Amino acid sequence: MLFKLSLDKLSQTATISFYMDDLLSWLDQGATIITPTTRLAQEIHHFYLQSWSKPRPAPTCVSYTTFIRDIYHTHYTAQNKACFYVLSAHHRRFIWRNILQKSIPQNLNVSLIKEIDETWRHAQQWLIDFNHPDFLLTTQTAQYQQWVQAFTHQLHQINALTFEQMIEHVLAIQNPRLPKQLIWYGFDELTPLQTLLHQFLLKHHTYSWQATPPASQSSTWQCMTKDEYTEREALLVWLKDLRHQGIQPINVVIPDLTQQFAGLKRWFSQHFKEAEFTFFHAQPxxxxxxxxxxxxxxxxxxxxxxxxxxxxxxxxxxxxxxxxxxxxxxxxxxxxxxxxxxxxxxxxxxxxxxxxxxxxxxxxxxxxxxxxxxxxxxxxxxxxxxxxxxxxxxxxxxxxxxxxxxxxxxxxxxxxxxxxxxxxxxxxxxxxxxxxxxxxxxxxQPQTLQTPIQIMSLSEANNGFGQAMWVMNMTDDNVPRKLKPLTFIPFSLQKKYGMPYALIEQELIQAQNMLKRFASFNQQCVFSYAKLTAEKLNLPSPLIRHLPNFIPKPGHKSLQPALETYQETYQYPLTDQKTTKGGTRLLANQAMCPFKAFAAHRLHLSKPKPPIDGLSFAKRGQLMHKAMELIWRTLPNQAALNALSASAITALITQIIERVLAPFKAQKILTDTLYEVEAARLSRLMHAAIIWEKTRPPFKIKALEAQSVIDVGALQLNVRLDRLDVCLTTGKYLIIDYKSTLPTTMPWREIRPKEPQLLLYALLDNRIETLLFAELNAGSFTPKGLCNHGNIDTDITSIKKDENWANLRDTWQQSLTKLAHEFKAGVCRPEPTQSTLCQSCEFKSLCRITT
Ligand code: SF4
Structure with a gap:
C-alpha cells in the first residue's frame, strides 16, 4: 500500500486532492470520513475492508447526518442536559401538512408538501433570512413566509428542532468532542451552513479537509449514436465485452432513470442474468x-x-x-x-x-x-x-x-x-x-448482493467507484442541469447565495466536477448520447464535445440470436367432444374469425365485463327477451292481443315489467331512479312491438324460448329459439330472433354467415318459411327478415325470383356444416372476414395480429 499523502504532513488547507490509496491510508491512520449519503459511507466501508488481506478494525466513515447527531447527543448526554427533540422528515411533513391544510386545503398534495419541506431545508442550509423584504415581492414567497412563521411557532411549542437547526446548536457548543482529523468526502462544495461547521471544526483544532478527486487518470470517450436503440446496442456490446474480460464493477449511469426505469429493467433482464445487475433506484x-x-x-x-x-x-x-x-x-x-x-x-x-x-x-x-x-x-x-x-x-x-x-x-x-x-x-x-x-x-430500495453491473441515476453515481463507467443521455439538455429556481424563495436571494439550480455558471462547475470525479474513479469512461430521440434532434453536452470518439465494437456474438424457422399449422383438432358449449355463437365466431372461436370456445377465454352504472348491456338484452316471452305467454295469439283495450295492454305491460325487474330491485342493483329509467325503457319497447304485432296477418304462438339440440356437421349445438309463430292464413311458420341491434349485414347470402342462428333454425322444420330479426332499441321496433315467395307478412323481403327456398336451405346447411367441420378440425387461424372485426375483438392481444 502506497502512502501518497500522509495526514501529518498536510497543511491545514481547505481542500486536498487524493487517490483512492490515500483514502485507505487516511482511514488507517484513524481519520474520520464524512459523506453526504449513508450509501456512500457504506461503500467506503466495504471498499476499505476489502482492500486489506487481513481483518482490520472497522474504519470511521459516517454520513454527514450521523456525524452531526453524534456531536449533538454526545454533548447533551455528557452535560446531563435535556436536549430538544430532533424531528424526522416525517415529523416535519406532518407539521407542514397541518399548516397547509388550514391555508390551502384544496391544493394540498404530497408533492407540494415535499417541495415546501425541501425549500425549508435548502433555505436553512443557505442561511436564508425569512424576514428579508424580498419575500414580500411575490404571492408565493409572501405566503411561504407566513407558513414558515407558523412552522417555527409550532417547533417552539413542542420544544423540537429540525436537523439544520440542530447544526446551529452544535455551532454554539463550547467544548465539543470532535475527531482530530476529518475528511469531507463526496461534497462538491459546501453549503454556507456546512462552511460554518468547517470553520467551527478548525476553531476547535480539528483538521478538516474537503477531499477532491485528482486529475483524471482514465480513458474517456464520447459516443454518438444514431438513436436511442443504437445507443443501447452500443452499451450492450460494451458491457458484454467487459464482462467477457472479467472487469467489474461496471457502472451504468442514466440521468433520467426515473422515467426510463421500467423499460430499462425489462431490457437488462432480456440481456443479463438477474445476478449480474442491480438498479440503484429507490422507489416510493x-x-x-x-x-x-x-x-x-x-x-x-x-x-x-x-x-x-x-x-x-x-x-x-x-x-x-x-x-x-x-x-x-x-x-x-x-x-x-x-x-x-x-x-x-x-x-x-x-x-x-x-x-x-x-x-x-x-x-x-x-x-x-x-x-x-x-x-x-x-x-x-x-x-x-x-x-x-x-x-x-x-x-x-x-x-x-x-x-x-x-x-x-x-x-x-x-x-x-x-x-x-x-x-x-x-x-x-x-x-x-x-x-x-x-x-x-x-x-x-431492497438490498441485494453486490453485482458486476450497477445501474444508477446521476445523483447516485456522484461518487461511485468502479472499473468502468458508461453514462447515457449526455445531451446538452441533461448536463449541465437546466435552471429550475425554487418557487418559494425570492429568486434574487437564490442568485445572491448561489443556491442550486439558480446560476448557470454554478451548474456548469457542478457538472464539470461531476465528470471529473467519474473519470477519476473509473479506469474507463464512455459518455454517450443519441443524435435523435423520437422526433427530437439532440446535441452533445458541451462538457464532452472535446473527448475522442468511442467506436463501438461490432456486435458481440451473443447479441446475434440464431434465426429459427417455425411452421405454424393453426390447427388443433377437437378429439371426441361432440357437444360443445357456445351454441350458435360458436358458429358465428368461427365465421367471423377462426381464432376468435378457438379462444372463446376451446380456450374458454373471456374478458372481464367492465363495470357499468345500472344494468349491463347483456342484462338489458336478457330483460327485454324475458318481457317479450312473458307477454306472449299471456297472449297465445294475435286475436287475444286485439281483444285487449289500450289501457288493458298498458296494465299488462306494467305488470310484466314489475315482474322482470323485481329481482334487481330486491338485490338493490337498481336504485329508484335507475328502476324508473329501466321500466320506462321496457315499456316503450313493448308498446312499439305491440303496434307492429297488430298490423301482421293473424298468427298464433307455436313456441317461446324453446331449447333444442341441433346436429351440425360434426357438432351438436344447444340452441334456444326466441319465438316461433304460425301464420293462420298460410299455415307456414315464422321464426323471430329479438335483437338489441340489427346485424350490419344480413346472413342470407353470406358464404360465412356472421349471424347464423336464423339459418340454423330454418333447418329445423321445412314449414319454416320466414326468418325475422326484430330490433328492439331506443323505443322503436324494427323488423328485418327474409321469406319464401308468397309469404304475406309485412316488412320482410321475399327471396329473389331466381332463388328457391329449398336450395337456400341446402346452401345454409352446407355453409354451417363447413364452419362446424372447421371448428371440429381445430382450424384457428387469426383470419377475420373483415379487418374491422378486430377493432372490437377482445382477443386482439392474444392473437397478435397487426391490422
Ligand atoms: S383480433 Fe382479429 S384476428 Fe385476432 S382473434 Fe380477433 S378477429 Fe381474429
Missing part, C-alpha cells in the same frame, strides 16, 4: 404491491366499495387462504354478475362470496369496524389488528426482497406512531391520510 414504498395491498386493506370500508377495490381485494395474494381459494376467487371476479356494477355494497359482496369463496367471506365478515376518532397509538393498534384479521401478508413464502419490503412497512408503523406527540385524536380519514402520506414519501 407504495409502488411495491405488498405495501399497496396492505394500504388497500386498511382503507377498506364496510359500506360501499368501488369495482376496482373489490377486484383488488378478491384477487389479492396477501390475504388469508389466497392460495387455497385462488380459482374460486378468480372465477368470481370473471363471471359473477356483481362484478358488473361500478359500486358494490360490502354486505352484498360478503353474502355472494359466502357461496363462491367462503373462506374469504368469513375473513371479511369478521373485520372490525373503525371508531370515528382515536389517538395515533390506538390507530396503530387498529391498523395492525386489521392486517392480522385479513391474514396479511398471506401464506406464501417470501423472497428476500419481499421480506425487506415487509420489514420496511413495519418500520413505517413505528414512524407513524412516533407522530403521537404532534397530535391528540385523529379521525379515520386523517389517520389513514397521514399513514398513506408517510408511505408515499418513503423511498425504498
Amino acid at each position: 414504498l407504495d409502488t411495491y404491491p405488498l405495501v399497496a395491498h396492505a394500504l388497500h386493506y386498511l382503507k377498506l370500508s364496510k359500506h360501499t366499495l368501488s369495482h376496482h377495490k373489490v377486484n383488488l381485494l378478491v384477487s389479492s395474494p396477501y390475504i388469508k387462504h389466497a392460495d387455497v381459494e385462488f380459482l374460486a376467487r378468480a372465477e368470481f371476479l370473471q363471471h359473477h354478475a356483481l362484478m358488473e356494477s361500478p359500486f358494490i355494497s360490502f354486505v352484498h359482496l360478503v353474502q355472494e362470496l359466502t357461496m363462491h369463496a367462503p373462506l374469504l367471506a368469513e375473513v371479511l365478515q369478521n373485520l372490525t369496524a373503525y371508531p370515528a376518532y382515536a389517538s395515533i397509538n390506538e390507530w396503530v393498534t387498529l391498523f395492525l389488528e386489521r392486517l392480522e384479521q385479513l391474514g396479511f401478508p398471506g401464506e406464501q413464502a417470501f423472497s428476500s426482497v419481499q421480506y425487506q419490503i415487509y420489514q420496511r412497512l413495519q418500520t413505517v408503523f413505528n414512524e407513524f406512531q412516533s407522530l403521537h406527540f404532534l397530535t391528540s385524536k385523529l379521525s379515520f380519514k386523517e389517520a389513514i391520510a397521514t399513514l398513506e402520506n408517510l408511505i408515499q414519501t418513503t423511498l425504498f
Whole structure:
C-alpha cells in the first residue's frame, strides 16, 4: 500500500486532492470520513475492508447526518442536559401538512408538501433570512413566509428542532468532542451552513479537509449514436465485452432513470442474468404491491366499495387462504354478475362470496369496524389488528426482497406512531391520510448482493467507484442541469447565495466536477448520447464535445440470436367432444374469425365485463327477451292481443315489467331512479312491438324460448329459439330472433354467415318459411327478415325470383356444416372476414395480429 499523502504532513488547507490509496491510508491512520449519503459511507466501508488481506478494525466513515447527531447527543448526554427533540422528515411533513391544510386545503398534495419541506431545508442550509423584504415581492414567497412563521411557532411549542437547526446548536457548543482529523468526502462544495461547521471544526483544532478527486487518470470517450436503440446496442456490446474480460464493477449511469426505469429493467433482464445487475433506484414504498395491498386493506370500508377495490381485494395474494381459494376467487371476479356494477355494497359482496369463496367471506365478515376518532397509538393498534384479521401478508413464502419490503412497512408503523406527540385524536380519514402520506414519501430500495453491473441515476453515481463507467443521455439538455429556481424563495436571494439550480455558471462547475470525479474513479469512461430521440434532434453536452470518439465494437456474438424457422399449422383438432358449449355463437365466431372461436370456445377465454352504472348491456338484452316471452305467454295469439283495450295492454305491460325487474330491485342493483329509467325503457319497447304485432296477418304462438339440440356437421349445438309463430292464413311458420341491434349485414347470402342462428333454425322444420330479426332499441321496433315467395307478412323481403327456398336451405346447411367441420378440425387461424372485426375483438392481444 502506497502512502501518497500522509495526514501529518498536510497543511491545514481547505481542500486536498487524493487517490483512492490515500483514502485507505487516511482511514488507517484513524481519520474520520464524512459523506453526504449513508450509501456512500457504506461503500467506503466495504471498499476499505476489502482492500486489506487481513481483518482490520472497522474504519470511521459516517454520513454527514450521523456525524452531526453524534456531536449533538454526545454533548447533551455528557452535560446531563435535556436536549430538544430532533424531528424526522416525517415529523416535519406532518407539521407542514397541518399548516397547509388550514391555508390551502384544496391544493394540498404530497408533492407540494415535499417541495415546501425541501425549500425549508435548502433555505436553512443557505442561511436564508425569512424576514428579508424580498419575500414580500411575490404571492408565493409572501405566503411561504407566513407558513414558515407558523412552522417555527409550532417547533417552539413542542420544544423540537429540525436537523439544520440542530447544526446551529452544535455551532454554539463550547467544548465539543470532535475527531482530530476529518475528511469531507463526496461534497462538491459546501453549503454556507456546512462552511460554518468547517470553520467551527478548525476553531476547535480539528483538521478538516474537503477531499477532491485528482486529475483524471482514465480513458474517456464520447459516443454518438444514431438513436436511442443504437445507443443501447452500443452499451450492450460494451458491457458484454467487459464482462467477457472479467472487469467489474461496471457502472451504468442514466440521468433520467426515473422515467426510463421500467423499460430499462425489462431490457437488462432480456440481456443479463438477474445476478449480474442491480438498479440503484429507490422507489416510493407504495409502488411495491405488498405495501399497496396492505394500504388497500386498511382503507377498506364496510359500506360501499368501488369495482376496482373489490377486484383488488378478491384477487389479492396477501390475504388469508389466497392460495387455497385462488380459482374460486378468480372465477368470481370473471363471471359473477356483481362484478358488473361500478359500486358494490360490502354486505352484498360478503353474502355472494359466502357461496363462491367462503373462506374469504368469513375473513371479511369478521373485520372490525373503525371508531370515528382515536389517538395515533390506538390507530396503530387498529391498523395492525386489521392486517392480522385479513391474514396479511398471506401464506406464501417470501423472497428476500419481499421480506425487506415487509420489514420496511413495519418500520413505517413505528414512524407513524412516533407522530403521537404532534397530535391528540385523529379521525379515520386523517389517520389513514397521514399513514398513506408517510408511505408515499418513503423511498425504498431492497438490498441485494453486490453485482458486476450497477445501474444508477446521476445523483447516485456522484461518487461511485468502479472499473468502468458508461453514462447515457449526455445531451446538452441533461448536463449541465437546466435552471429550475425554487418557487418559494425570492429568486434574487437564490442568485445572491448561489443556491442550486439558480446560476448557470454554478451548474456548469457542478457538472464539470461531476465528470471529473467519474473519470477519476473509473479506469474507463464512455459518455454517450443519441443524435435523435423520437422526433427530437439532440446535441452533445458541451462538457464532452472535446473527448475522442468511442467506436463501438461490432456486435458481440451473443447479441446475434440464431434465426429459427417455425411452421405454424393453426390447427388443433377437437378429439371426441361432440357437444360443445357456445351454441350458435360458436358458429358465428368461427365465421367471423377462426381464432376468435378457438379462444372463446376451446380456450374458454373471456374478458372481464367492465363495470357499468345500472344494468349491463347483456342484462338489458336478457330483460327485454324475458318481457317479450312473458307477454306472449299471456297472449297465445294475435286475436287475444286485439281483444285487449289500450289501457288493458298498458296494465299488462306494467305488470310484466314489475315482474322482470323485481329481482334487481330486491338485490338493490337498481336504485329508484335507475328502476324508473329501466321500466320506462321496457315499456316503450313493448308498446312499439305491440303496434307492429297488430298490423301482421293473424298468427298464433307455436313456441317461446324453446331449447333444442341441433346436429351440425360434426357438432351438436344447444340452441334456444326466441319465438316461433304460425301464420293462420298460410299455415307456414315464422321464426323471430329479438335483437338489441340489427346485424350490419344480413346472413342470407353470406358464404360465412356472421349471424347464423336464423339459418340454423330454418333447418329445423321445412314449414319454416320466414326468418325475422326484430330490433328492439331506443323505443322503436324494427323488423328485418327474409321469406319464401308468397309469404304475406309485412316488412320482410321475399327471396329473389331466381332463388328457391329449398336450395337456400341446402346452401345454409352446407355453409354451417363447413364452419362446424372447421371448428371440429381445430382450424384457428387469426383470419377475420373483415379487418374491422378486430377493432372490437377482445382477443386482439392474444392473437397478435397487426391490422
Ligand atoms: S383480433 Fe382479429 S384476428 Fe385476432 S382473434 Fe380477433 S378477429 Fe381474429
